[in-house]
Amino acid sequence: MTTVKSWARRPPDVANLFNPAFCAALLNRLAVGFQGDVKQGLPYPLAFLALPLLLHxxxxALLPPTARTRFHSWILENPQVLFGFPERAKALAPIVREAVSFGLRYELLGFGPEQILIPLAASALKRWEKNPYNKDLSKxxxxxxxLFAQVKDLPTIFALFGVRP
Structure with missing residues (x-):
């Protein structure tokens, strides 16, 4: 298992983009979107698909503007999303774990039964979303x-991306 480098050893660009607070905020917003449709928390394994998409x-840029697009259709219409995805997901797995840990510790995320991430209300996110870049990425x-909530079967989502949970 790959580990995350200490802060002193991370290049500034990497430290900024893969900042655990930033990534935890994205996971919170991801869980909010997921929970809105299915009324349950985000399955923990989906975090390992989401960040490699959101940070690339x-x-x-290929995400649809709204979730009215069907998930399967989006994948079929944008196969370039899948190019190099398994390698990207594997490389970012330590970053995802660090972000989830940060989110749990600082109450951006809760952990529910059956390995689900629950978005917690955090006033800091309102300030974070005032930045236009953060607001767009939050959306x-x-x-x-x-989109993830449209597919009821977790293994199907992973299979579409060519990875295993």
Whole structure:
């Protein structure tokens, strides 16, 4: 298992983009989008698909503007999202674990039964979303959460991305 480098050893660009607070905020917004449609928390394994999509500018640019698009249709119409995805997901797994830990510790996320992440209300997110970049990415995370919620079977989502939970 790959571990995350200490802060002193991370290049500034990597430290900024993969900041655990930033990533935990994205996971919170993802869980809000997911929960809005299915009234339950986000399955923990989906965090390992979401961050590699949200932190990859080429993939996030292809997200539909709303969740009215069907998840399967979006994947079929945008196969470039899948290029290199398994490697990206594997490389970002330590970042995802660090973000979830941060989110749990600082109450951006809760952990429910059956390995689900529950978004918790956090006043800091309102300030965070005042930044236009964060606000746009927050909206994208919520849309992705809604897209994930359309598919009721977790293994199906993973199979579409060519990875295993």
């Amino acid at each position: 500018s080429g993939s996030v 994208d995370a919520q849309t992705l959460g809604k």
